[in-house]
Amino acid sequence: MSNQPTVRIAVIGLNHYHIYHLVDVLVEAGADLASYFAVEDDLAGQFSQRYPQARRAGHIRQVLEDESIQVVVCAAIPDERAHIGVQAMQHGKDFFVDKPGFTTLEQVSTARQAHADTGRTFSVGYGRLTSKAMNRAGALIKGGAIGRPLQTIGLGPHRLNAAKRPDWFFERKRYGGIIADLGTHLVDQFLYFTGSSSAEVVTAQVGNYNHPQYPELEDFGDAVLRGDSGQTGYLRVDWFTPDGLGTFGDQRLIVTGTDGYIEVRGTCDLAGRPGGQHLFLVDQTGVQYLDCRNEEVEFGERFLDDVRHRTQIAIDQDHCFRVAELTLSAQDAAQAIPT
Amino acid sequence: MSNQPTVRIAVIGLNHYHIYHLVDVLVEAGADLASYFAVEDDLAGQFSQRYPQARRAGHIRQVLEDESIQVVVCAAIPDERAHIGVQAMQHGKDFFVDKPGFTTLEQVSTARQAHADTGRTFSVGYGRLTSKAMNRAGALIKGGAIGRPLQTIGLGPHRLNAAKRPDWFFERKRYGGIIADLGTHLVDQFLYFTGSSSAEVVTAQVGNYNHPQYPELEDFGDAVLRGDSGQTGYLRVDWFTPDGLGTFGDQRLIVTGTDGYIEVRGTCDLAGRPGGQHLFLVDQTGVQYLDCRNEEVEFGERFLDDVRHRTQIAIDQDHCFRVAELTLSAQDAAQAIPT
Numbered sequence: 001m002s003n004q005p006t007v008r009i010a011v012i013g014l015n016h017y018h019i020y021h022l023v024d025v026l027v028e029a030g031a032d033l034a035s036y037f038a039v040e041d042d043l044a045g046q047f048s049q050r051y052p053q054a055r056r057a058g059h060i061r062q063v064l065e066d067e068s069i070q071v072v073v074c075a076a077i078p079d080e081r082a083h084i085g086v087q088a089m090q091h092g093k094d095f096f097v098d099k100p101g102f103t104t105l106e107q108v109s110t111a112r113q114a115h116a117d118t119g120r121t122f123s124v125g126y127g128r129l130t131s132k133a134m135n136r137a138g139a140l141i142k143g144g145a146i147g148r149p150l151q152t153i154g155l156g157p158h159r160l161n162a163a164k165r166p167d168w169f170f171e172r173k174r175y176g177g178i179i180a181d182l183g184t185h186l187v188d189q190f191l192y193f194t195g196s197s198s199a200e201v202v203t204a205q206v207g208n209y210n211h212p213q214y215p216e217l218e219d220f221g222d223a224v225l226r227g228d229s230g231q232t233g234y235l236r237v238d239w240f241t242p243d244g245l246g247t248f249g250d251q252r253l254i255v256t257g258t259d260g261y262i263e264v265r266g267t268c269d270l271a272g273r274p275g276g277q278h279l280f281l282v283d284q285t286g287v288q289y290l291d292c293r294n295e296e297v298e299f300g301e302r303f304l305d306d307v308r309h310r311t312q313i314a315i316d317q318d319h320c321f322r323v324a325e326l327t328l329s330a331q332d333a334a335q336a337i338p339t
Numbered sequence: 340m341s342n343q344p345t346v347r348i349a350v351i352g353l354n355h356y357h358i359y360h361l362v363d364v365l366v367e368a369g370a371d372l373a374s375y376f377a378v379e380d381d382l383a384g385q386f387s388q389r390y391p392q393a394r395r396a397g398h399i400r401q402v403l404e405d406e407s408i409q410v411v412v413c414a415a416i417p418d419e420r421a422h423i424g425v426q427a428m429q430h431g432k433d434f435f436v437d438k439p440g441f442t443t444l445e446q447v448s449t450a451r452q453a454h455a456d457t458g459r460t461f462s463v464g465y466g467r468l469t470s471k472a473m474n475r476a477g478a479l480i481k482g483g484a485i486g487r488p489l490q491t492i493g494l495g496p497h498r499l500n501a502a503k504r505p506d507w508f509f510e511r512k513r514y515g516g517i518i519a520d521l522g523t524h525l526v527d528q529f530l531y532f533t534g535s536s537s538a539e540v541v542t543a544q545v546g547n548y549n550h551p552q553y554p555e556l557e558d559f560g561d562a563v564l565r566g567d568s569g570q571t572g573y574l575r576v577d578w579f580t581p582d583g584l585g586t587f588g589d590q591r592l593i594v595t596g597t598d599g600y601i602e603v604r605g606t607c608d609l610a611g612r613p614g615g616q617h618l619f620l621v622d623q624t625g626v627q628y629l630d631c632r633n634e635e636v637e638f639g640e641r642f643l644d645d646v647r648h649r650t651q652i653a654i655d656q657d658h659c660f661r662v663a664e665l666t667l668s669a670q671d672a673a674q675a676i677p678t
Binding site for chain 2: 209
């Protein structure tokens with residue numbers, strides 16, 4: 001434990017199980033989980049079992065108006081998240097939310113304004129910052145290991161698990177679209193690894209290939225992006241991970257540079273090494289496999305330091321908004337694939 | 340050796356070293372290499388050392404007008420290939436050419452007409468048909484191993500080796516553009532593995548990121564394609580293979596289906612298994628690695644049988660033209676990346 005003052009956090013919205021990951025990251029870094037609010041008794045019951053120290057609030061106002069709470073963590077239904085975040089910020093709290101943080105560009109604009117007005121931060125858990133292999137890739141690329149990065153390819157397949165999903169999961173307005181949802185990770189990686197500060201959507205498309213029983217589900221999406229310095233990115237997301245794979249999806253990132261390339265196999269190495277966090281580096285001198293499972297990642301600690309000191313070391317607020325804007329622009333621009 | 344009559348072949352154009360692969364495929368299948376024509380003495384000398392049985396013709400007409408020759412094999416400079424092919428067909432010969440077979444859509448149109456007029460075939464060596472892992476992937480996918488194929492991703496990085504390249508390699512009009520050249524493999528794979536009979540170019544882009552000394556070189560290109568049944572394809576080609584990789588490039592194909600996916604690592608398995616021809620199959624029951632190095636591939640035999648019996652078992656003539664048309668349409672549609 002550090003000698004820093006303890007940061008008190010609370011939770012609003014338990015609708016996605018990612019809430020456990022977000023809370024764990026901060027609790028393991030020393031945060032004090034004080035309370036939570038959720039309207040659903042079943043979700044509250046599970047949460048309470050996992051975190052008996054947290055008091056259930058009877059109303060969202062009890063969390064928002066508790067001046068001892070410095071951070072609100074949120075995994076509400078996606079289209080409700082931004083509004084909760086803006087309320088939290090207006091109550092003087094920082095906000096840490098499951099991806100996607102937003103389902104419309106208007107929501108991002110409102111959150112940007114709230115940040116400007118309050119100085120509080122709206123942070124989205126895009127995943128790169130808590131991934132050991134992604135951290136290593138970032139250090140290598142920023143250190144020049146592959147020369148000038150030119151392109152990212154990000155693949156984000158996921159298992160549908162339809163029977164276990166709540167109704168809102170299949171409602172387009174609520175989940176925001178497949179690129180807006182799953183694509184956030186890959187847009188974040190594109191902007192970060194290519195060093196692009198802004199980008200345009202060259203093309204995007206979404207479709208429902210194989211789930212007519214869920215007419216508002218998009219089970220496939222992809223996009224080509226182009227950054228302000230000409231670097232490009234391709235991303236594909238889908239809900240087609242087969243049951244035979246031992247993880248939710250075979251997440252890949254390939255970054256091609258002028259003098260080498262990196263492949264991150266974040267979740268698995270097909271018929272190969274166990275576990276995840278695999279990194280392959282090919283440069284002018286050879287091919288290296290880097291096992292990143294023991295990489296130090298201090299995102300939680302840095303996040304809490306940002307809360308204490310009003311810094312943006314863990315998360316760059318503007319980058320966070322730009323990822324959302326580019327992702328939602330791609331979703332809005334997406335052509336419907338005739339399937 | 341088979342009991343079939345021997346097929347006599349000849350070569351016109353030695354400008355790309357792929358000629359050795361094309362000739363070997365047919366000679367190993369029993370063809371009789373009778374003669375060759377090339378204006379370049381140095382290239383002719385190398386060829387003659389490798390194939391001492393082949394007589395050097397003093398003029399292209401000596402090959403074209405030799406009625407004993409049934410097949411002309413060609414690796415001339417790309418923009419000359421189609422015209423040589425049409426001449427060969429008009430002289431009653433089948434034509435087997437290194438990719439790209441064409442550098443303009445007009446050339447494809449002319450070759451289509453020559454095929455209609457003469458009944459001779461214009462076959463391009465796109466590589467899939469001689470690849471063991473691609474053959475295995477084809478059999479698996481056609482057999483339903485991944486359900487309905489929805490998307491292909493093809494990555495075709497290559498090593499530039501600039502110092503060893505002839506002048507024409509850097510002249511846009513002569514090599515045709517990076518998608519037109521390297522992209523042919525990936526377009527062929529897209530049409531074949533998705534079962535698309537036609538397709539449109541959703542987007543394409545090309546650029547010269549890092550070779551200002553070769554202003555007409557395109558060192559990067561990518562494209563999104565969409566087939567007539569809605570299946571999509573993404574392809575990327577580049578000249579950025581770093582020196583540390585043990586092969587010319589890390590060729591990948593990922594085919595995603597409704598019930599599984601296949602990844603082919605055609606040339607190498609990074610920091611993994613030796614050699615190439617690696618196939619990974621993930622379906623509803625598990626993950627399998629399939630070593631395809633011992634896969635039987637009888638392309639050469641089938642090609643010669645097609646010559647003998649006027650069939651299209653080895654190569655579907657219409658598919659071959661459609662690959663070229665889609666590839667060149669993508670090249671023509673490609674936006675220039677501001678680099």
